Amino acid sequence: xxxxxxxQAVRKAGVVGEGGAGFPAHVKYDTQAGTLIANGCECEPLLxxxxxxxxxxxxxxxxxxxxxxxxxxxxxxxxALKSKYASAIAAIKDHAKAAGVELALLDNFYPAGDExxxxxxxxxxxxxPLGLPKDVDALVANVGTLVRVSKAMKDEPxxxxxxxxxxDVANPGIIDVPIGTSLGRCLDLCGGPTVGDPVFIKGGPMMxxxxxxxxxxxxxxxxxxxxxxIVLPRGHYLxxxxxxxxxxxxxxAATACIQCRYCTDLCPRxxxxxxxxxxxxxxxxxxxxxxxxxxLQAMLCCECGVCELFSCPMGLSPRxxxxxxxxxxxEQGLRYDGPREIRPDQSALRPYRKVPTSRLALKIGxxxxxxxHPEYLGEFGADEVRIPLSQHIGAPAMAMVKPGDTVxxxxxxGEIPEKxxxxxxxxxxxxxxxxxxxxxxxxxxxx
Numbered sequence: 509x510x511x512x513x514x515x516q517a518v519r520k521a522g523v524v525g526e527g528g529a530g531f532p533a534h535v536k537y538d539t540q541a542g543t544l545i546a547n548g549c550e551c552e553p554l555l556x557x558x559x560x561x562x563x564x565x566x567x568x569x570x571x572x573x574x575x576x577x578x579x580x581x582x583x584x585x586x587x588a589l590k591s592k593y594a595s596a597i598a599a600i601k602d603h604a605k606a607a608g609v610e611l612a613l614l615d616n617f618y619p620a621g622d623e624x625x626x627x628x629x630x631x632x633x634x635x636x637p638l639g640l641p642k643d644v645d646a647l648v649a650n651v652g653t654l655v656r657v658s659k660a661m662k663d664e665p666x667x668x669x670x671x672x673x674x675x676d677v678a679n680p681g682i683i684d685v686p687i688g689t690s691l692g693r694c695l696d697l698c699g700g701p702t703v704g705d706p707v708f709i710k711g712g713p714m715m716x717x718x719x720x721x722x723x724x725x726x727x728x729x730x731x732x733x734x735x736x737x738i739v740l741p742r743g744h745y746l747x748x749x750x751x752x753x754x755x756x757x758x759x760x761a762a763t764a765c766i767q768c769r770y771c772t773d774l775c776p777r778x779x780x781x782x783x784x785x786x787x788x789x790x791x792x793x794x795x796x797x798x799x800x801x802x803x804l805q806a807m808l809c810c811e812c813g814v815c816e817l818f819s820c821p822m823g824l825s826p827r828x829x830x831x832x833x834x835x836x837x838x839e840q841g842l843r844y845d846g847p848r849e850i851r852p853d854q855s856a857l858r859p860y861r862k863v864p865t866s867r868l869a870l871k872i873g874x875x876x877x878x879x880x881h882p883e884y885l886g887e888f889g890a891d892e893v894r895i896p897l898s899q900h901i902g903a904p905a906m907a908m909v910k911p912g913d914t915v916x917x918x919x920x921x922g923e924i925p926e927k928x929x930x931x932x933x934x935x936x937x938x939x940x941x942x943x944x945x946x947x948x949x950x951x952x953x954x955x
Contacts, residue, residue, distance in 0.1 A: 509661060511538075511579035519924075521660035522732075522932035527551075527558075527621070527650030530733045530900035532924075532931040533657065537576060541647040544582040545630050546573050548589035548596065548651040549614060551621025552712025553869055555672045555736045556882050558651050560682045562589065562596040564884070568658035569651055570603040575661060576654070577609075580647060586630055587651070588612040590620060617862035618714070619812045623648040625776050634780040634850045637808050652735075665918050667936040669730050673698040674882050675739035676706060681885035685730055686917070686936030688893030688950070691719070691737055692726035697888055701739050707747050709738040713874055714813040718750050729947075731899040732931075738877075745873040749817065749825070754832060757825045762794035764822045771815035771826045777808060779858040781850035784808040786815050786826050793829045806833035807844040817872050818863055889952075893936050896947045897922045902929030909948060913941045921948045 509517070519534035527547055546569065550558040562569060569587070577585040587604055589596055591613035604611055612630050614620045624635045626648060633644040641648050656666050669687050671694065674680040678699025685694060691710065695701065708725050709716040712735065719725045740747060771786040778784050784805055792803035809830035816827035837843075869875040898904035905922025909915060915935040922933030939952025
C-alpha cells in the first residue's frame with residue numbers, strides 16, 4: 509500500500525491518536541521520518557488497554573507498523589514497551605522479528621509513554637520546546653491507533669473502543685464497547701462500584717479527569733480517546749488534589765511555595781534538556797494570576813503531573829496551575845517566546861531522576877490497586893449511544909444524518925468540514941437516529 513492510499517484509508521476510517529488528545533491520524537501520517545515508534549508503554553498506572561491490544565492483536569499491530577514504515581520512508585521501526593510486560597513481549601516478538609521491527613524495552617518509570625520522553629529513550633535525541641517528534645526525524649504512534657490503522661487498511665472504520673475499568677469495582681476488566689456508550693453502562697458491565705460513595709476518573713490516575721457522581725457518569729460517554737475508567741472512594745488523595753479551587757491553589761502557592769526547585773528538577777521535560785522551570789511559574793502564580801513574568805513557561809508543560817503528585821514537598825498544584833496559565837494565555841492570544849534550544853547538561857542526572865511507577869503509586873494512594881490485573885471480559889453492545897461529533901483535535905465533524913434516519917455500525921454520520929482539520933465519525937450500533945446536536949444519538953437494540 510503506497511503512502512497516498514494508506515493516508516486516504518486512515519482518513520476514511522476516522523482514525524485519531526488514541527493515546528492522547530486525538531490528533532487526526534491521516535494528517536499526522538502524511539509525512540516523512542527516519543524513525544517510527546509504536547508506543548506501547550501504557551504511560552498511566554492501572555491501565556492495561558495497550559498491553560491487551562499487543563497480546564491479542566500482535567500481527568495487526570506489526571502489519572500497520574510495517575505499512576506505515578514503508579509509507580513514510582522510515583529506515584527504523586520500533587515497538588516500545590516496558591520490559592515488565594512479559595506476556596505482551598512474548599506475543600509480539602516473533603511477529604516483530606519477521607517484519608524487521610525492533611523491540612525497545614523500557615524501565616518501569618513514569619511517564620515512559622510521553623511521546624517526547626519516548627523519543628529520547630529510543631533515539632537519544634531531545635525534541636525542542638513546543639516541538640514535535642518530526643523535528644528530530646521521528647514519528648510516534650500509539651499501539652491502539654495502529655491496530656485501528658490495520659483495520660482501516662481493510663476498510664473498517666473506527667466505531668468501537670477497548671478500555672480498562674478498574675479500582676473499587678466488583679469485577680475489574682477490559683471491555684470492548686461501541687463508541688458513544690455511557691460510562692455508567694461500562695461500570696455496570698464490570699459489576700458496579702464496591703464503595704458506598706464513589707468518584708470516577710475518566711482516563712488514568714495522573715492525567716485523567718474526575719466525574720463526581722453516577723448521574724454525570726451516565727451522561728459521559730466513551731470516545732475514540734477513552735483509555736480507562738477508575739473508581740475511587742470520595743475523599744481519596746487524588747480526588748482532593750484534583751478538585752482544589754483556583755483560589756485555594758493560589759493561597760497555598762503564595763504562602764507555602766518554598767522555591768525548592770523539586771518540581772523543576774524532576775520534571776521529565778526539563779530532564780531532556782528543555783528550558784522549562786516550573787518553580788518560576790509557581791512564583792508568578794503566587795504573586796497573582798496577572799503576573800506574567802516567568803509564567804509563559806507554563807506553555808511548555810505537558811501536564812504529566814510529576815511536579816504536583818510526586819515532586820512537591822508542600823502538596824501544591826503546579827500541574828493545574830500550569831494548565832490554568834496555558835488556558836489564560838491562549839484566550840489572550842499570547843505565545844511562548846523564550847529559548848527553544850536544548851540544554852544537554854540538564855540530562856546528566858536524568859537516569860537517576862526517573863520516577864519509579866511503584867514509588868509513584870505509593871505517593872498517590874493507588875498502591876493497593878496495582879496488583880489488580882483486569883481480565884478481558886468481552887465485546888459488548890449498547891441499546892443507545894451518544895456519539896460526539898468532536899472526539900479529536902480540530903473542527904467538529906459535520907452531521908451527515910438527521911433524526912429518523914436508520915444506520916448500521918460503520919455508517920458515516922460525521923464528515924470533516926471542507927479545508928478543516930478534523931476526523932470522520934461513524935455509527936457504532938444499528939438503530940435509528942433520534943437526536944442530532946453536538947452529538948448523534950442512536951437508539952438501537954443491545955446485543
